[in-house]
Amino acid sequence: MAELIREQDLDVEVDFYGFALQDVDDTRVPLExxxxxxxxxxxxxxxEGSLDIESAGHTHTATLTAEVWDAEPPAADDRGHWEEHKDVVLxxxxxELAVCGG
Incomplete structure (x- = not known):
């Protein structure tokens, strides 16, 4: 069974309904x-090199929780109710990832 190694909450400034997570090495991100x-x-x-994340709110501060697991984590359905979720590979x-606003 997978074990959670580390968890960190970050405040993210959402602007124009979205933000992104991207590789800090911007030479690996064709479109920043x-x-x-x-x-x-x-x-x-x-x-490639990033995840675009959309929000229902135009401008606000959101909390992003980053988790590090020692193996594939449990399915989102097993970890509580979410309004929406999606599994992606980055x-x-x-x-290292950077949080980027619009």
């Missing part, structure tokens, strides 16, 4: 946020 963003699209859009060669 918000370039190429499909506003009003899916809740989460995976792109390749991050640098091992």
């Amino acid at each position: 946020y918000p370039e190429g963003r499909e506003a009003g699209g899916a809740f989460v859009t995976a792109r 390749h991050c060669p640098s091992g």
Whole structure:
């Protein structure tokens, strides 16, 4: 069974209904946020080196919880009720992510 190793809450400034997580090595991100963003699209859009995350609110502070697991974590359905969720894979060669606003 997978074990949660670390968890961190971050305050994220949402602007124009979204934000992104992307590799801090921007040479690995062909289109930096918000370039190429499909506003009003899916809740989460995976792109090369980044994830675009949409919000129902225009401008606000959201809490982002980042988790590190020692194996594949339990399914989202097993971890409480979420209004919406999506599983995606993000390749991050640098091992570090940056939060980017619009």
